[in-house]
Amino acid sequence: AQSVTQPDIHITVSEGASLELRCNYSYGATPYLFWYVQSPGQGLQLLLKYFSGDTLVQGIKGFEAEFKRSQSSFNLRKPSVHWSDAAEYFCAVGGATNKLIFGTGTLLAVQP
Amino acid sequence: EPEVTQTPSHQVTQMGQEVILRCVPISNHLYFYWYRQILGQKVEFLVSFYNNEISEKSEIFDDQFSVERPDGSNFTLKIRSTKLEDSAMYFCASSTEGWGYTFGSGTRLTVV
Numbered sequence: 001a002q003s004v005t006q007p008d009i010h011i012t013v014s015e016g017a018s019l020e021l022r023c024n025y026s027y028g029a030t031p032y033l034f035w036y037v038q039s040p041g042q043g044l045q046l047l048l049k050y051f052s053g054d055t056l057v058q059g060i061k062g063f064e065a066e067f068k069r070s071q072s073s074f075n076l077r078k079p080s081v082h083w084s085d086a087a088e089y090f091c092a093v094g095g096a097t098n099k100l101i102f103g104t105g106t107l108l109a110v111q112p
Numbered sequence: 113e114p115e116v117t118q119t120p121s122h123q124v125t126q127m128g129q130e131v132i133l134r135c136v137p138i139s140n141h142l143y144f145y146w147y148r149q150i151l152g153q154k155v156e157f158l159v160s161f162y163n164n165e166i167s168e169k170s171e172i173f174d175d176q177f178s179v180e181r182p183d184g185s186n187f188t189l190k191i192r193s194t195k196l197e198d199s200a201m202y203f204c205a206s207s208t209e210g211w212g213y214t215f216g217s218g219t220r221l222t223v224v
Contacts, residue, residue, distance in 0.1 A: 036215075043116075043203060043217035044155070090155060097168055098143060098207070102155040 002027050004091050004103035012109040013081050021076040021106050023091030033074040034092040034100065035065055044090065050074065061085070086110045114138040116216035118204050124222045125194055133189045133219045135204030144187045145205040145213070146179065148172070155203065161187065194223045 005024045013019055025031055032051050036044040048059025055067040065076045074091060091103040117136040125131045137144050146158040159169040161179055178190045187206070191198055204216040 041217075044205075044215040046213065092155075098145070098160055099157045099168055099170075100147075100155075100213070101157070104154045 002093065002095075002101050004093050004101055006089075006091055006103035006106050008106045009104070010107045010109070012111060014111045015083050016080050019076075019078045019081045019085070019108070021089050021091075021108070023074045023076065023103060024072050025074065025091070025093045026072065027093050027095060029095045032094045033065070033067060034094070035059065035063070035074075035076045036090045036092060036102075037061075037087045038090065038105075039087045047076070047089075081108075081110055083110045083112065114214070116204055116206055116214050118202075118216035118219050120219060121217070122220045122222070124224060127196060127223055128193050131191050131194055131221065133191075133202050133204075133221065135187045135189070135206075135216055136185055137187055137204070137206030138208075138214055139185070141206035141208050141214075143167075143207045143209070144179075144181065145207075146189045147203045147205065147215075148200040149203065149218075150197075150200045158189070158202075191221075194221075196223050199223045 003026045034049045035047040037047050038044050047063050048057050050057045050067045058064050063078050067074050088105045088107045090105045092100045094100045119134045144161040147155050149155045157170050159173045160167045176192045180188050199222050201218045201220050203218045205213045207213045
């Protein structure tokens with residue numbers, strides 16, 4: 001079955017610290033992978049996406065993600081977190097159709 | 113930057129009533145979608161729409177749901193007889209091709 005797992009429901013990091021949000025997927029075909037961010041009361045904003053090619057993808061706001069096929073993972077990273085990064089982060093997978101399957105999200109809190 | 117606009121931002125309706133959620137996709141986009149997010153749960157795909165017909169729908173999208181693109185600019189989701197469990201945030205999205213999604217900021221539907 002197609003699914004996305006985000007094992008961390010809630011993460012707290014200090015401002016300026018590095019961040020890694022985990023995402024594992026299960027998908028029968030070649031996956032298209034996405035990270036979205038949702039601030040309170042806001043819609044879903046695309047941070048980055050992976051379709052093919054270089055397995056390290058750069059996104060907006062200084063985020064990057066690495067696709068590791070052997071681990072079925074697509075973890076999101078940022079070297080130095082800012083207070084404005086506090087939000088909920090969703091990993092999603094898609095494929096032959098245009099339907100996205102989302103993970104349950106990771107809520108990021110940033111301590112001053 | 114072009115936006116997907118959803119109205120209203122919050123709607124309260126009585127159980128059994130019909131509700132129409134409205135979306136104005138980005139003008140040159142060809143693919144349209146509805147997703148929903150029940151409070152505290154993951155974002156779930158409802159339906160995709162292309163070339164004036166449904167291209168895919170989920171199990172959630174039963175006979176109580178319908179979509180329409182009545183005038184070439186709006187894209188609506190109708191729930192015929194709302195149930196308490198329909199309470200959720202509903203997101204509209206559009207794209208030029210399959211994966212260039214832009215999400216709206218959502219309509220919070222509360223069924224009482």
